[in-house]
Amino acid sequence: QVQLVESGGGLAQAGGSLRLSCAASGRTFSKYTTGWFRQAPGKEREFVAATSWSAGSVWYANSVKGRFTISRDNAKNTVYLQMNSLKPEDTAVYYCAADSKTAQVAGVMPGGYDYWGQGTQVTVSS
Numbered sequence: 001q002v003q004l005v006e007s008g009g010g011l012a013q014a015g016g017s018l019r020l021s022c023a024a025s026g027r028t029f030s031k032y033t034t035g036w037f038r039q040a041p042g043k044e045r046e047f048v049a050a051t052s053w054s055a056g057s058v059w060y061a062n063s064v065k066g067r068f069t070i071s072r073d074n075a076k077n078t079v080y081l082q083m084n085s086l087k088p089e090d091t092a093v094y095y096c097a098a099d100s101k102t103a104q105v106a107g108v109m110p111g112g113y114d115y116w117g118q119g120t121q122v123t124v125s126s
Helices: none
Strands: 003-007 010-013 017-023 035-038 046-051 056-060 068-073 078-084 092-099 118-124
Touching: 003 092, 017 035, 017 092, 017 118, 035 068, 035 078, 046 068, 046 078, 056 068
Parallel strands: 010 118
Antiparallel strands: 003 017, 017 078, 035 046, 035 092, 046 056, 068 078, 092 118
């Protein structure tokens, strides 16, 4: 079992930055694929970024590529999402997700991940 707790959300101005953290419990978290998803009001949950357990492979949605960076510190059981050059369209609830499957199998769809955090709100004002 893995429990995930996100933090770091809040209000930012367009062009600003925020860093989200996802703290995990569970001794095997370091072997889990971990991803970030987001859901805006009235929209489906969408993929943002993912990292393999070793952080040797990372994936990004086209909409955030070049602006967001996913990283992980397995010693601290924590995954981060550094968000720069924020835009109003980045406003959403951001969720951390994890799964024991490899990143290639877990993929970019929410259904590929078994464990989810409660979400943290990110609001970007113009």
